[in-house]
Structures are given as structure tokens and as C-alpha cells.
Amino acid sequence: MKKEKRSSPDAPAARGGWSRYRTIVISVGLFLVFDLGVLILNFTLSSQIEADAVAVNLAGRQRMLSQRTVKTLLLTQDAWRNELDTKPPLEELKLTVLLFDSTLHAFDRGGQVTGADGKPAMLAAAQPGSGREAVTQGLALWVPYKQLIDTAILEDGLDGVALGQAVDYGRANNLALLKLMNDLTVALEKGAAARAEDLRLIQVGGISLALINFVIILFHFIRKLGESDRHIEAARRETVEILDTVNEGLFLLGPDGRIGGQLSASLPRILRRAVKPGDDFFALLKDMVSESTLRTARGYVELLFAGRVKENLVGDLNPLNRLEIQVESATGSGRETRYLDFQINRVLADGMISHLLVTVSDITDMVQLQEALEAAKHRAGSEVGLLMSALSVHPAELAGFLHKTEAELLRINEQLKQKHAGPVQHQQTVQGVFRSIHAIKGEAAALGLESVELLAHDFEQTLSTLRERNSIAGDDMLSLPVHLNRLFEHLSLMKGIVDRVAGLQGAMVGAGQPGDAGESLARDLQKLADRIAQVQQKHVRVEAELGEFARLPEAARSVLKDVAIQLVRNAVYHGIEPPNDRVHAAKPEHGSIRVALHPSGTGMFEFIVRDDGRGLQPQRIREALIASGRYRLEDVSALDERTVVMKIFEPGFSTASGDADRDAGRGVGLDVVKERLAGLRAQLKVATQPGRFTEFRIQLAA
Amino acid sequence: MSGAIVKNDMKLMIVDDSNIIRGRIARVVETGKIPDVSVVGMARNGSEALRLCQERQPDLVTMDLTMPEMDGIVCTEGLVQIKPDVRILVVSALRDKATALEALQKGALGFVCKPFTDDQLAGALNELMERQT
Incomplete structure (x- = not known):
């Protein structure tokens, strides 16, 4: 018996899941690493650039504050000398000194200062090469300057001498301090520009890597798709080649009873009718089989799809194996009988019955050969049997039996040929024929001629059925000559054998003695x-x-x-x-x-x-x-x-x-x-x- | 396996109106071609089979189709109702495929055609128990 067929997955899919998806997993991983790296660097550098912008801005403010310090100092001295109100310039001087001082110290050690917008801002200590030198030198000029200003400002007024010293110090060092604050600003601007450059480089690098990664993935998948397409195309060509060359009619049958998308080229030739994908299989059968066979076929197909029964244990119930059909003969000269065999097997996909594979073969030659063999076997068997039984009977008795029986059969033939008027005469004829045949049967049995005995027995049974009827019509008598003819033919076959045996016997040992x-x-x-x-x-x-x-x-x-x-x-x-x-x-x-x-x-x-x-x-x-x-x-x-x-x-x-x-x-x-x-x-x-x-x-x- | 011998773990009921066929099937089981199966009952017709099924609770049944009183199709339907997990093998002459098909639609799982050889029957019963033959 054929086993259920399982559809085999293609080769790449047969490999493990990891190797199948390795490339895409690595690619996505790299993409994430690149993006995350760029993001982190971007964030870090952006924060630094933001801090740099604050520092540059405050360094610029220091330049301005150094000049305002000198200006407010001179205004304060001027107001004091002319005995004017010193309060407004003095207040501005105090504020300017405080702001300059705190900012310069923040540049020195790092810390919080008041920003340009009046809100607190954090400053990192200036680094060597990035304004550190300017800050150190600035502090060296600023600390004595601030001490002189602090000394000049008393709680209840001004110290004129100290104020004069502060103004003198300011005048002497103002340009140097301005230059130092300018140097600080320039150094900080350079640092910020360098970091912005780094940021651009990182962004360009990151995006380039991501792009390269993308391109690699793209090429990899295009190559894989190409390979897969080539496999599919090769498989399709193989299938087409098989379907074009196979001798059997092959197709898949769906649960809806329709023929699948591909069928072998032999199918229409075997079925002797046009078949195309999507055709209703049972509509196709309808022209070929009886209503009851069609019903059984439908039931059988449903049974196979239902999946409950064992496929191996129901093959004998397939009503479409050895199907006899009448078709137009290939030569166009009328109709002829062909024998078709439909094998139907389940096709499993993922453990489920997806289709039935139908294999149709023309088994006419095989059936005819089988029948011829059977007939030859039967003929040989009966001839040998006849010969053996004839040989076991004494030749004279056998000849006598054949002669007498032939005469009796001729007499019966005459009786059957007579035109009978009605059922009563029929009844009498049947009775008479019955007795004669029964006697022939008895004699055949006595001689051991079993084949004659069996033929007579068959004849007798037909006669017996007629005898039991109340009324026998003319039509009922029609089967009798058939039996009679069979007996005649059999006897003539037997006579032929006897003659041949007698000839053989005569040739070998001379004439036999009657017993x-x-x-x-x-x-x-x-x-x-x-x-x-x-x-x-x-x-x-x-x-x-x-x-x-x-x-x-x-x-x-x-x-x-x-x-x-x-x-x-x-x-x-x-x-x-x-x-x-x-x-x-x-x-x-x-x-x-x-x-x-x-x-x-x-x-x-x-x-x-x-x-x-x-x-x-x-x-x-x-x-x-x-x-x-x-x-x-x-x-x-x-x-x-x-x-x-x-x-x-x-x-x-x-x-x-x-x-x-x-x-x-x-x-x-x-x-x-x-x-x-x-x-x-x-x-x-x-x-x-x-x-x-x-x-x-x-x-x-x- | 621990080495313990599990014997007669599947119970078979034979349903057939011919005592010759019943005896024949029982003999095939006794030859050992169908391991671990024992005959727990024989019924001559459908109604006897239904009574016997309730009493003996067979796992496997060989079912003739043409029987007096109650035929194999009605009996198959009844057996499946009494014992839904019973595995029924139709054993019948192949005069009418449609009738055998009806029995399978009512719940039988396989079919063996009469006359059968010992090996055919043993193979079918083993297959019914999902054993490699």
C-alpha cells in the first residue's frame, strides 16, 4: 500500500532558524550600535557645546565688565570731587565688581554665576590651552585692583586717597585686563568650534556606517532572494518536466472537490476529455461513472479528507480502482471499453491533510491480459480435467455414453423445437426434459465424468425452477436451448478428445478389449x-x-x-x-x-x-x-x-x-x-x- | 521498558454471523501475529454485539455487515455511542462498496475484504492499533 505523502520543505528552510536569520540579526544589531553610539556622542558633545556657548558669552561679558569697572570708577571720582551725588555711580561700580569677580573666580575653579539672562549658570574651570593662562594672569591683575576698590568704598562714604589709587591702578592696567579677557573669549570660542567640528565628524561617520550597513543588508537580501528565486524556478521547471513526461494522470484534489493548479499532460489523454486546473472533479466523473459509483466516490474522498480513518485500511473501498469506461476509440472508429485506475492518497502539510494526490492510470492492457490469462487457465484446466476424466473411463463405455447422450440431447432438441399450444404442454415438456437430463447426470456421475455431471446439474436446476411454477410461458422456455447447447458443445469437445486418445492408443498398443x-x-x-x-x-x-x-x-x-x-x-x-x-x-x-x-x-x-x-x-x-x-x-x-x-x-x-x-x-x-x-x-x-x-x-x- | 511483560492489554470483540469466520479470526489472534490482544467476546448479530460491548468494554471490534436481526451499520453506530473510543474494523465481502463506506462514515476506522489471509487480517488489526507491521 502507498503511504501518505508529505510535502517536503525546500532546502534553505530545512536549516536551523538561527542560521537562516543570522545575517539580519547581526545587521540590525550593528544598526542599533551605530545609532546608539552616535546618539550618546551627539548628546555629550551637544551638552559641551552648550556649556561652551555659555562660557564664551560670559567671557565676552568680562571684557565689557572690565571697561565698565574703569568707567564707573572715574564717574564715582568725578562726582566725589565736584561734591555731587556719588550714589548712582557707586552702586553700579559695586555691582560690576561683584559680577566680574565672581565670574573670573568661576572661570578659575568652576562654579555657579549669574548668567547673561540673569539666571544662574554653571561654568567649568578653564582648561590649559583653553583660556586657563588668561584667567590666571587676569586674576593676578584683578585681585590688587579689587582690593584698592574695596578699600576706597567705606560704609558711610568714600576714601578719596584710596579711590585715587584705584583709579590710577585701573588706568594703568585696564588695557592689559581687557586683552586678557579678550584672550579668554577667543580661546573659549576656539574650543567650542573644535567640539562642533568633532560633533559633525561623528554624525557624518555614524550616518555613513549606518548607510554602509544598510547597503550590505540590501545586497545580502537581494542575493538571497535571487538564490531563492532560482531554487523556486528550478523546482518549478522540474515539476513541469515531471508533469509533462509522466505517463500517469497526476493532479491534486482540493477539499472543495476541484482539480489543483497543475496537472500532468497525460491526464486529458487518459481520460479522453479536456481537463483544466480548477475543474470540478466530480462533474468530470459524472460522464464516466454511474450515479451510485459517483456517490460512493464522493463519500470516499470525504472520508479521506475527514482524516479519521486509516488510509491504508480503506484502499479496497476506492470505487474508482479498475473503473470500466466507454470512450470514443483513439482511431475514431466507434466506442471502446477502457479500464482506468484512480489511486487517491493524502497529502500532508504541517501534519494536516491539505490535498489528495490523484494518480490516474490506464490499465486496459493489464486488465485484458489478466482476462486472457484467466481464460487460458480455465480452458487449459477444463481440457486437462476432461482428458483425465475421459481417460479413467473404459473407452467402449465412454463411447457408448457419448453416443447415447448425444442421441438423447437430439431428442430433447426436437421436443424443444415443437410449437406448444399452452402452459400444460410446456409443463409436460419440462417434466420430460427434466427426467432425461437427470438420467444423463446419473450416468455421467457413475462414469466419473464430473464436467458433464455439473453441466447437467445446472440444466436440471433451471428446469427445476420452471417445474415449481404454476404456469410456464413460452418465454420461460428460451433459456433451455442455451443449456442444451452447452451440453452439446461439451460432448463434442469430449468426443474430439476420445477420438484423439483412441487414435493414440490404437497406434501404441492396438485395439482395446471390451471389458x-x-x-x-x-x-x-x-x-x-x-x-x-x-x-x-x-x-x-x-x-x-x-x-x-x-x-x-x-x-x-x-x-x-x-x-x-x-x-x-x-x-x-x-x-x-x-x-x-x-x-x-x-x-x-x-x-x-x-x-x-x-x-x-x-x-x-x-x-x-x-x-x-x-x-x-x-x-x-x-x-x-x-x-x-x-x-x-x-x-x-x-x-x-x-x-x-x-x-x-x-x-x-x-x-x-x-x-x-x-x-x-x-x-x-x-x-x-x-x-x-x-x-x-x-x-x-x-x-x-x-x-x-x-x-x-x-x-x-x- | 522495565522488562515487565504486558499481556493482553487490548480487548477484541468479533461480530459475525458465521461461526467459521468467528473461529477463523479468533485463530489468527491466537497465532500471536497480533501481539497483546485477546478475544473477549463473539457476537452473532448486531444486538448481541451491543449487549456484549456494555459488558466486556472491548477496545477493538471486527464487524461483519450483513447479519440477521441488526446489521453491521446500525451496530457500528450503536457501538460508537456506547464506547466512543472503540476501534472498529469492517470485515466483509466486497459486494457493495457503498455499504462498507457507510459503516466507515458511521465510525468504523478500516476495512478488510472477505476472503482474507491471516496476514491481511493481522496487518489490518495492527495498523488499527497504530503499530508498525
Whole structure:
């Protein structure tokens, strides 16, 4: 059985998840590192540049304050000399000195000062190379300057001498102090400009790295996509190549019952009709199969999609394997029968049934070959069987049987050809044909010609069905010539074999000697008894005393042979008990049938067939008569035992239960015996004792 | 495995009106081709099977389809109601695929066609128990 098919993932996807995404993870990581680095540096430098701007601004203010200090000092001295109000210039002087002093010290050690906007601002200590020298030199000039100014300003006025000294000091050092504050401003501006340059460089570098990273990612993915596209394209080409060249019709069937997007080129050729992707599969089948097969196919497909059942355990239920369809012949000369096989398998994707894979093959050649082989095998078997059975029969007897049976079949043929007026005549014909065929069956069985016996049995069953009908119409008779023909053909085949064997035998050992008629009959009867006994699981021995048989005329021999066959058959089937029953009845396990022919007076013979079985049982015969529907209970009850026993010679009588087999239960046999003996003007007597024996005695003239 | 031998851990009920087939299936089980399975009951028709199922609680069932009194399809439906996890294998002659399909739609899980060989039946029962065969 085919296993469920799993769709295989493509090769790159089969690798681990990490290696598949490594490049993108590294790229994104680098991108984040670059961006974060730039951001941090940017933030740091921006803060420094901001601080630099404050410092540059305050250094510029120091330049201005140094000049205002001198100016307010001179204004204060001027007001003091002219005895004017000194308060306004003095207040400005104090404020200017305080601001200059605090700012210069903040440049020296770092600290908080009042900013240009009046709010507090932080200043870092000036660094060497960035104004440190100017601050140190500035402090050296400023500290004595401030001391002189502080000395000049008293709590309740001004010290004129100290004020004069301060003005003198200011005049002497003002330009130097201005230059130093200017140097400080220039140095700070340079530092700020350098940092701004650094910031630009970092930003440009960071963005460049990010761009390079982006470009690498882009190229990597374009390359991967290209590779992937090439894989997909190669796989697609392979699929197309397979679908174009494969002999089977292949397609995927979706849960909606539609044919998938790809199908093999062979499919329309195999189905002998146009098929395209998206077609309804069941609509396609509708033209090819019966309504019930279509329904079953739909159920089968649903069952496979449902997923509950085992796919391996339901393959036999696929109604589309070995599908017989009628199609236009490829040569365009009418219609022809083709055999298609639809294999349907599940396709799993991620453990779920996604589709069914349908594989359609044209198995016509295979089926035809199989049928031819079967037929050849059967023919060879039956011919060998026929030959073997023919070889086991004495040639003279076989020839006699074939000759006689052929004549009988011709007679039946004549009977069947007659135009019958109505059901009554049909009924009589059927009865007559039935007896003849039954007799042929009996003889064939006695000779061990099983194939003839089986054909006769089939014929007999058809006749039996007709016999049970109340009324037989002309049409009902139509099947009889078919059976008759079969028997004719079989006999002619047999005759051909016999002729060939006779020729062979003649060539090798000369003409055969006819055997003793009595011995031959004894052998046939034992063979018949053995065969029936085997089926019935009984043990039977035929004790034949037929030494006088050859002395009888041919006509009598023929009748007695038929009679012996029927009586021995009945004895084994009805008379002899199963071994267990016999043991319980204190009898030997082997039943005994005595067939004897003795002279009895002048020109007279007595033919005896006696078995030591259960005997004729009147009660069973009564039951059988009622069961046959031809007698009512009160009729049968009124009959005495002797009359009841004699009813076994009526046509259609049988005590065999259940279905008829080929050895008994047909209700023909004893009526044939009676009829044939009447033809010889022979007398028939029956003696029986229940549980002990049944004996038929026939008196006939030689 | 600790080495302990687990025997007869799956219970099989055989449902078939033919005593020959019932005997045949039981013999296949006895040959050891289907390990760890024991026959816990045999039923001649659907109604007998339903009674027996309640009493013996089988894990596996082999189910004939054509039987007197109650056929295999009605019986399959009934068994699944009584014991939803029961695994039913339809064992029937393949005259009518539609009927067998109906039994599978009612809850049976697999199908084996009569006549069958010992190996076919053993393989199907093992497959039904999801064993490698």
C-alpha cells in the first residue's frame, strides 16, 4: 500500500532558524550600535557645546565688565570731587565688581554665576590651552585692583586717597585686563568650534556606517532572494518536466472537490476529455461513472479528507480502482471499453491533510491480459480435467455414453423445437426434459465424468425452477436451448478428445478389449457410491453379483444400468445412515448395498438392490407428501402404509431436506425407474423394514 | 521498558454471523501475529454485539455487515455511542462498496475484504492499533 505523502520543505528552510536569520540579526544589531553610539556622542558633545556657548558669552561679558569697572570708577571720582551725588555711580561700580569677580573666580575653579539672562549658570574651570593662562594672569591683575576698590568704598562714604589709587591702578592696567579677557573669549570660542567640528565628524561617520550597513543588508537580501528565486524556478521547471513526461494522470484534489493548479499532460489523454486546473472533479466523473459509483466516490474522498480513518485500511473501498469506461476509440472508429485506475492518497502539510494526490492510470492492457490469462487457465484446466476424466473411463463405455447422450440431447432438441399450444404442454415438456437430463447426470456421475455431471446439474436446476411454477410461458422456455447447447458443445469437445486418445492408443498398443459388462457396472456403481458417500460423510460398500449381466440383451442392460444408478444413489443418500447413527443402532460403520442379478426360472432374471440402511419410513414419506403441497393432511392420514410407501414412485417426490444438491432432492429418480422398467415389462417389488433395510426386486424376461 | 511483560492489554470483540469466520479470526489472534490482544467476546448479530460491548468494554471490534436481526451499520453506530473510543474494523465481502463506506462514515476506522489471509487480517488489526507491521 502507498503511504501518505508529505510535502517536503525546500532546502534553505530545512536549516536551523538561527542560521537562516543570522545575517539580519547581526545587521540590525550593528544598526542599533551605530545609532546608539552616535546618539550618546551627539548628546555629550551637544551638552559641551552648550556649556561652551555659555562660557564664551560670559567671557565676552568680562571684557565689557572690565571697561565698565574703569568707567564707573572715574564717574564715582568725578562726582566725589565736584561734591555731587556719588550714589548712582557707586552702586553700579559695586555691582560690576561683584559680577566680574565672581565670574573670573568661576572661570578659575568652576562654579555657579549669574548668567547673561540673569539666571544662574554653571561654568567649568578653564582648561590649559583653553583660556586657563588668561584667567590666571587676569586674576593676578584683578585681585590688587579689587582690593584698592574695596578699600576706597567705606560704609558711610568714600576714601578719596584710596579711590585715587584705584583709579590710577585701573588706568594703568585696564588695557592689559581687557586683552586678557579678550584672550579668554577667543580661546573659549576656539574650543567650542573644535567640539562642533568633532560633533559633525561623528554624525557624518555614524550616518555613513549606518548607510554602509544598510547597503550590505540590501545586497545580502537581494542575493538571497535571487538564490531563492532560482531554487523556486528550478523546482518549478522540474515539476513541469515531471508533469509533462509522466505517463500517469497526476493532479491534486482540493477539499472543495476541484482539480489543483497543475496537472500532468497525460491526464486529458487518459481520460479522453479536456481537463483544466480548477475543474470540478466530480462533474468530470459524472460522464464516466454511474450515479451510485459517483456517490460512493464522493463519500470516499470525504472520508479521506475527514482524516479519521486509516488510509491504508480503506484502499479496497476506492470505487474508482479498475473503473470500466466507454470512450470514443483513439482511431475514431466507434466506442471502446477502457479500464482506468484512480489511486487517491493524502497529502500532508504541517501534519494536516491539505490535498489528495490523484494518480490516474490506464490499465486496459493489464486488465485484458489478466482476462486472457484467466481464460487460458480455465480452458487449459477444463481440457486437462476432461482428458483425465475421459481417460479413467473404459473407452467402449465412454463411447457408448457419448453416443447415447448425444442421441438423447437430439431428442430433447426436437421436443424443444415443437410449437406448444399452452402452459400444460410446456409443463409436460419440462417434466420430460427434466427426467432425461437427470438420467444423463446419473450416468455421467457413475462414469466419473464430473464436467458433464455439473453441466447437467445446472440444466436440471433451471428446469427445476420452471417445474415449481404454476404456469410456464413460452418465454420461460428460451433459456433451455442455451443449456442444451452447452451440453452439446461439451460432448463434442469430449468426443474430439476420445477420438484423439483412441487414435493414440490404437497406434501404441492396438485395439482395446471390451471389458466384462457386469464388472464394469459394478465398478461404476462403487465409484458413484464412494463419491456420494464422501460428500455425505458416510461409509458405503457395494457388493455386486453381476456375473450374469452380460447375458442380458442390450436393451435390458441399458435399462437395468440406469435403474441401478438411481437406486444406488438413493440408497447412499437416503438409506445408509451416518457412521455414528449406525454404531448406535448396533450396525457396522460401513453401510452395505447389495446389487445382484440372478436367473429365476426359465428365461427370467431377478435384479435386486438392497441396502442395510434405515429403511423407508412411512411417517417421513407422509410429511414429505404434505410438504410438497400436493396432498392434504387428511388425504395422507387416510392412506395405509403400503400405499404411502408406493408414493415414492410418483414424479416430484422427495424427502431430501433443504436445497437440492446434485445427488438427491430433485424428486426424480424413482419415477424414472418405474417408467423405464414399464418399458421392459418388468415387475418391481419393494420390501422394507424401518431401521433394517430397503430392497427393490425386479423380475424381467431375458 | 522495565522488562515487565504486558499481556493482553487490548480487548477484541468479533461480530459475525458465521461461526467459521468467528473461529477463523479468533485463530489468527491466537497465532500471536497480533501481539497483546485477546478475544473477549463473539457476537452473532448486531444486538448481541451491543449487549456484549456494555459488558466486556472491548477496545477493538471486527464487524461483519450483513447479519440477521441488526446489521453491521446500525451496530457500528450503536457501538460508537456506547464506547466512543472503540476501534472498529469492517470485515466483509466486497459486494457493495457503498455499504462498507457507510459503516466507515458511521465510525468504523478500516476495512478488510472477505476472503482474507491471516496476514491481511493481522496487518489490518495492527495498523488499527497504530503499530508498525
